[in-house]
Each structure stands twice: as structure tokens, then as C-alpha cells.
Amino acid sequence: MMRDINHFIGGRTVVGASGRFGNVFDPNTGEVQARVQLASLDELDAAIANAAEAQNGWAATNPQRRARVMFEFKRLLEAHMEELAHLLSSEHGKVIADSRGDIMRGLEVIEFACGIPHLLKGEHSQGAGPGIDVYSARQALGVVAGVTPFNFPAMIPMWMFGPAIACGNGFILKPSERDPSVPVRLAELMIEAGAPPGILNVVHGDKDIVEAILKHPTIKAVSFVGSSDIAQSVYALGALHGKRVQAMGGAKNHGIVLPDADMDQTVADLMGAAYGSAGERCMALPVVVPVGEETAERLRDKLLPAIEALLVGVSTDPDAHYGPVVSAAHKTRIEGYIQTGVDEGAELVVDGRGFELQGYEKGFFLSPTLFDHVTPQMKAYQEEIFGPVLQIVRAANFEEALALPSQHQYGNGVAIFTRNGDAAREFADRVEVGMVGINVPIPVPVAYHSFGGWKRSGFGDLNQYGLDGVRFYTRTKTVTQRWPRNIGGAVSDQSFVIPTMR
Structure with a gap:
């Protein structure tokens, strides 16, 4: 009997109801080894609703506790390394050692995300004016999404959802239909690590689901990796619908x-x-x-x-x-x-x-x-x-x-x-x-820098992971506050000009 690869929504496996499937091959034999469910719009809506429900409480959880989940997720990745590597190779075709490297480069970004309490610290200026202090904070966007390619089915999803979830967002992952099993397994391990059900959802689909993600009003940001022509169209459609978008395209290094x-x-x-x-x-x-x-x-x-x-x-x-x-x-x-x-x-x-x-x-x-x-x-x-x-x-x-x-x-x-x-x-x-x-042939930056190309290799202002990843998945709120010493005393004169600090 053919194995089906299902969606992962709300912390559990969800059998698709669309009746549409994609074939998952074993590249070594050329034979179909499984079918992947292709989501309907209702299933995407359910994933987004679950993410939105989980996100409020998750964002209110202090960053140190979110970091603990990242630490546990890292431990689980290491414990399941061989299982994940063999699963990855069975659908992608890369050799086991290369699959381990795929997972490790993603794990390094998870390690970076374990430092999220420090990374989310804002700025503070005391005495910016008479009795006035100014401070800033980085706050989660809400529900965000990632669309990932076949060539790195472990690394690139973790590049995206690691920083996003650590920052307090809910995440919708739409992985490649060609090798979808590892992304599902990653989501299962994230829930096992202590993340709330619904904070990481995996929805399989084709271009129709990608377009729906880019248009959905609840999704605030989309990260994409794929060919340049599609990256450019993803960037344009997402921006048209008011989203923050980073879209990484092709290369000729x-x-x-x-x-x-x-x-x-x-x-x-x-x-x-x-x-x-x-x-x-x-x-x-x-x-x-x-x-x-x-x-x-x-x-x-x-x-x-x-x-x-x-x-x-x-x-x-x-x-x-x-x-x-x-x-x-x-x-x-x-x-x-x-x-x-x-x-x-x-x-x-x-x-x-x-x-x-x-x-x-x-x-x-x-x-x-x-x-x-x-x-x-x-x-x-x-x-x-x-x-x-x-x-x-x-x-x-x-x-x-x-x-x-x-x-x-x-x-x-x-x-x-x-x-x-x-x-x-x-x-x-x-x-x-x-x-x-x-003298370095593949100059992929370490996790505490960031990854991104120029020209038609990258659309958007912020790169993947590193501090750019934290900036992409958060927005800055700046507060200017004044606490008068004589509360209830004389009211200062009204002013109809823009305030200054001079």
C-alpha cells in the first residue's frame, strides 16, 4: 500500500481532504515511494488559525522560556540525526554524509536562536529631554510563513522557522513536494521540544497554496527560496498584499x-x-x-x-x-x-x-x-x-x-x-x-552572520538568519515617555508645534 505524507497542523497529523496528491520518488531507483497530500484552501486556513491561536500566548512567554524550547529542539535534532539523515537521503538522493551536513547547518541556526533573549533586547535613552526617556522593543509580527525548495529540506526550513519561532511568531511551512517528510518530522520534534501545538504547521501544496499564502491577510511575512523568476514574482505579489518578503533566487557562482x-x-x-x-x-x-x-x-x-x-x-x-x-x-x-x-x-x-x-x-x-x-x-x-x-x-x-x-x-x-x-x-x-x-569555495556564512545574494539572487532588504533574520521576523516599537514630578499640579502650556528635545 502506498505511503501517504500528511499535513501537520495544530500539533498533530492531519489527513488531507482535497483529493489531490503529488508523487514522491526514490531518486536512486526512479520509483514512486510515497504520495504527498496537496492542501486545499480550507486546510491552509486551518493551519493559519491554529498558528494565530498559539502565537498570542507564545509571544507573551518570556524569551528565556522560548530559548529553552530551542535548546531542547537542538538536543532532539542531535539525538535523531541518523534517522533524519537517512529519511532526507531517501527522498532527495544526496549521500548520507551530505544529508548530515544539511541538518547540521540548520542546527547551527537553531543554536543561534537559543540566544534570543539577548537578540531581542532593544535600546534605551535616559533623559532624552526634560523628564523624558525613550526606549525601543522588538516585537513578533504574528503569523509568518516560509516556502522552501527541495535541495535543502532540513537546513532552509530551520533557517526560517528557527529565528521566527524564537522571536515569538507562529509559523506556516510550505516545503517542497519532492522531499516533504523531513520538514514534517522537524515539526513533530519542535512540538516534542515543548513548543505549543500550532506554533509550527506544515502544509504541503503547489503554486496555488503559495499564492494563497502570499494573499492571506493574517500572514504578515513570507520567506522564500527558489528560482529567480519565481522569487521575483513571490516578492511582487507578497508586497502587493502588504507583506514583508525576503525571496532568495538562483545563482551562478x-x-x-x-x-x-x-x-x-x-x-x-x-x-x-x-x-x-x-x-x-x-x-x-x-x-x-x-x-x-x-x-x-x-x-x-x-x-x-x-x-x-x-x-x-x-x-x-x-x-x-x-x-x-x-x-x-x-x-x-x-x-x-x-x-x-x-x-x-x-x-x-x-x-x-x-x-x-x-x-x-x-x-x-x-x-x-x-x-x-x-x-x-x-x-x-x-x-x-x-x-x-x-x-x-x-x-x-x-x-x-x-x-x-x-x-x-x-x-x-x-x-x-x-x-x-x-x-x-x-x-x-x-x-x-x-x-x-x-580560498573558501562555498562561502556560506556562519549562523551569527547572515545569508543573502545580490541582484537576481535576492529580493528584499533583509537576509536569511543571523541578526537580519531577527529583524525580519520582528518589528520595532519605540516608546517616548514622560513622568511629571508634580502629578496633579499645574498643567504646562499647550503647544501646537512638533515637540523637540532642546
Whole structure:
């Protein structure tokens, strides 16, 4: 009998009544392993009503007690790490070690949220005027929502609901339909940790539910991660309906390789950054830019044996470097981009198409692909492929290399590989990209900073997690107060001009 993945509303499993389902595949075998319920508008309304009911009391709970729930949730995540990692890999396809990393990067944001009593402290000015004090406080918004992608089904939900719930909000999570089981399990653990039922609800659905979330008057803020076209439309629709929105889009991250780079270390870094998780990361590094022809030839010579040594396997294979991509449709999309690159005149050095894993011939596997002599005019360079494809774009000099990521439509992440501190500093200062790595191939900031790209990689003024996350999920209230010494005494003269403190 087919397993159904249900909604989680009001602290309990809710069987959907819409009669609509989505298929959840095992990417290793290509077979359908479960059905996910797709919510009706009534089910979304029920989730929002539960969140609103729970939120009032939760926001009134002092921050220290909310922090204790976060500490307990962290403990439960650690205790259930292997269960969550295997569940994640079974639906996404990434290898177990990568799934553990997915969970750990989310857990780090939960650790940050454990400090919420300090993070919510406002400002105070005593004696701002005669007998007047001014203070500010950060208060929860109410009910907020997150729409998350398939590629990080544990990390990105925790990036969103961790700070949001710690700040005192109720949360509606709409995860990807492709790998929905881990988000449900996270919600169960949050309630087990002591959060009130209804404070974290998981509603599965498609674009109709996303649109309803963006229009619903009770929801005050929406966080989104997905492709740039959809992110832009999410931002526009949410803003139109008076919501605070952060919408993270696509990426085409570059790795600049200067002639003095440690080439062995650079190639080792590129293997993980370009091909890890089958390239299904918004912070993957799919473009490498060697500066100078001699650098390009040295790099290419070292890339080839490194690529040949990569092992593609099932997600449970401890020796595999990466597993299958998430779906047959996504595999076809990646193969289409590879053919586009060939048609546009790029040199296909290593072709990852046509790969079959013995015993798993119907799985969604692609072996590594490498292009050389890619140019900025090519569609395959301009657009995000989101697969195990690495492109070499040769640059004649530093300025040309700097211009490539700076002029690209995406501005998520970039890395530079060099031993020259002056060159690295100049590059980091001038490049038009939101997150920069210096000899760090995947520069995802730690949890107490924040994550966010520029240009079409991010829509909205505030980034994910860190202090920006706290700012996004709260609003500032500023109070100006005066306590006259002679209460009941003489009334001061009326004033019809704006008050000043002079």
C-alpha cells in the first residue's frame, strides 16, 4: 500500500481532504515511494488559525522560556540525526554524509536562536529631554510563513522557522513536494521540544497554496527560496498584499583562479563545490575562471584525473561522492543544458550523460560533466543549470575575471583562489556579489552572520538568519515617555508645534 505524507497542523497529523496528491520518488531507483497530500484552501486556513491561536500566548512567554524550547529542539535534532539523515537521503538522493551536513547547518541556526533573549533586547535613552526617556522593543509580527525548495529540506526550513519561532511568531511551512517528510518530522520534534501545538504547521501544496499564502491577510511575512523568476514574482505579489518578503533566487557562482593559487587544493575544492550534492546547491560553484592561458591549461590538466576519480553512487553508499539528482524531470533539464552548451560551441571535455548505475538503471544519475572554452554570451553560462556540470571560462587578466561575476545577472556567491592577499582584498572589495570566499569555495556564512545574494539572487532588504533574520521576523516599537514630578499640579502650556528635545 502506498505511503501517504500528511499535513501537520495544530500539533498533530492531519489527513488531507482535497483529493489531490503529488508523487514522491526514490531518486536512486526512479520509483514512486510515497504520495504527498496537496492542501486545499480550507486546510491552509486551518493551519493559519491554529498558528494565530498559539502565537498570542507564545509571544507573551518570556524569551528565556522560548530559548529553552530551542535548546531542547537542538538536543532532539542531535539525538535523531541518523534517522533524519537517512529519511532526507531517501527522498532527495544526496549521500548520507551530505544529508548530515544539511541538518547540521540548520542546527547551527537553531543554536543561534537559543540566544534570543539577548537578540531581542532593544535600546534605551535616559533623559532624552526634560523628564523624558525613550526606549525601543522588538516585537513578533504574528503569523509568518516560509516556502522552501527541495535541495535543502532540513537546513532552509530551520533557517526560517528557527529565528521566527524564537522571536515569538507562529509559523506556516510550505516545503517542497519532492522531499516533504523531513520538514514534517522537524515539526513533530519542535512540538516534542515543548513548543505549543500550532506554533509550527506544515502544509504541503503547489503554486496555488503559495499564492494563497502570499494573499492571506493574517500572514504578515513570507520567506522564500527558489528560482529567480519565481522569487521575483513571490516578492511582487507578497508586497502587493502588504507583506514583508525576503525571496532568495538562483545563482551562478564563480571561482576565480589566479596564477599563484595552490592548484592541488583548488582542484580538490572544486570537486566538492561543483559536484557535491550533484550540483543541486544555490551555493555550488559551477563556473571556474582561470586567469591566463597557462593557468587554464594547468587547471584543466589537474581537473581531468580528479573528475575521473569521482564515484557516483546510491545515497546510502558511504564511498560515493554524490548520488542521483532529485527527479527524472530535473535530470532531463540538466541534460538539455549540456546539449545547449555543445550547440553553442563550448568544448565538452567530459560528458556526464548516459550514465547508468548497475542495479539502479532507472535511477536519476548523471556523472560529472566538464566544459571548456565557455563564453559569457552562451545561454548555458548565463542560466543556472543546478546539476553536476562545471564550466571553464578563461579570462585574460584580473580585470576580466573580476567583471564576469560582477556583470552576471546573479550575485549569490563567488570565490577567489590565490596566495596574494592584496589581490584577494581588492577582489572582495570590488566584486558585485553578496557572499565572497577567499580560498573558501562555498562561502556560506556562519549562523551569527547572515545569508543573502545580490541582484537576481535576492529580493528584499533583509537576509536569511543571523541578526537580519531577527529583524525580519520582528518589528520595532519605540516608546517616548514622560513622568511629571508634580502629578496633579499645574498643567504646562499647550503647544501646537512638533515637540523637540532642546
